[in-house]
Amino acid sequence: KNQVEQSPQSLIILEGKNCTLQCNYTVSPFSNLRWYKQDTGRGPVSLTIMTFSENTKSNGRYTATLDADTKQSSLHITASQLSDSASYICVVSRSGGSYIPTFGRGTSLIVHP
Amino acid sequence: GAVVSQHPSRVICKSGTSVKIECRSLDFQATTMFWYRQFPKQSLMLMATSNEGSKATYEQGVEKDKFLINHASLTLSTLTVTSAHPEDSSFYICSARVSGQLGNSPLHFGNGTRLTVT
Numbered sequence: 413k414n415q416v417e418q419s420p421q422s423l424i425i426l427e428g429k430n431c432t433l434q435c436n437y438t439v440s441p442f443s444n445l446r447w448y449k450q451d452t453g454r455g456p457v458s459l460t461i462m463t464f465s466e467n468t469k470s471n472g473r474y475t476a477t478l479d480a481d482t483k484q485s486s487l488h489i490t491a492s493q494l495s496d497s498a499s500y501i502c503v504v505s506r507s508g509g510s511y512i513p514t515f516g517r518g519t520s521l522i523v524h525p
Numbered sequence: 526g527a528v529v530s531q532h533p534s535r536v537i538c539k540s541g542t543s544v545k546i547e548c549r550s551l552d553f554q555a556t557t558m559f560w561y562r563q564f565p566k567q568s569l570m571l572m573a574t575s576n577e578g579s580k581a582t583y584e585q586g587v588e589k590d591k592f593l594i595n596h597a598s599l600t601l602s603t604l605t606v607t608s609a610h611p612e613d614s615s616f617y618i619c620s621a622r623v624s625g626q627l628g629n630s631p632l633h634f635g636n637g638t639r640l641t642v643t
Contacts, residue, residue, distance in 0.1 A: 438614050446631065455529070455634030456569070501568065503632075513632070517568040 418517035433504030443507035531635025548619030555621035
């Protein structure tokens with residue numbers, strides 16, 4: 413069964429601290445993995461995309477890693493800001509067909525001042 | 526670029542009435558649009574895939590007669606919740622891919638519609 417599991421479910425950190433979110437998946441055959449940021453009451457916005465051959469990709473203070481062998485990805489946020497408070501969703505797409513993605517439940521991040 | 530506009534952002538309706546939600550791609554054409562439903566603290570659940578000029582493909586368990594989808598142009602898809610009931614109250618989101626791009630191109634999401642059925 414194609415699944416995407418994220419941990420932790422929620423996380424509270426102080427402004428300025430770093431944090432790492434995890435994503436494990438069983439989706440196969442694998443095409444790509446995206447991390448999205450979803451602010452409360454808004455639609456998700458893409459942060460990064462990882463394909464099979466990529467191990468690390470950065471977007472500003474966000475750094476995503478991918479281990480295709482163990483089917484794990486992480487999203488590291490450096491020097492967190494209050495505006496980072498949001499839900500972070502891991503989305504994995506299968507190859508072939510219409511690339512229908514499988515969504516994780518998300519990690520709810522709260523950054524306190 | 527690649528902006529998806531969803532309207533309305535919030536709607537409150539009485540039980541038994543129908544509600545239409547619009548999803549527009551403002552600066553690109555989208556052959557395919559997706560409709561999702563999201564409950565609090567839950568992931569997005571794909572309801573249906575909307576293809577321009579043809580019938581939508583519904584996920585298992587989604588009633589096609591209750592959730593009517595029309596994708597009449599390359600920039601507009603609509604979701605109509607017919608005979609709404611309180612259990613239909615949820616956050617509905619649409620997304621679209623730019624026509625002609627590969628399947629690993631990003632999905633561009635609307636800002637969602639908060640539906641409350643009283």
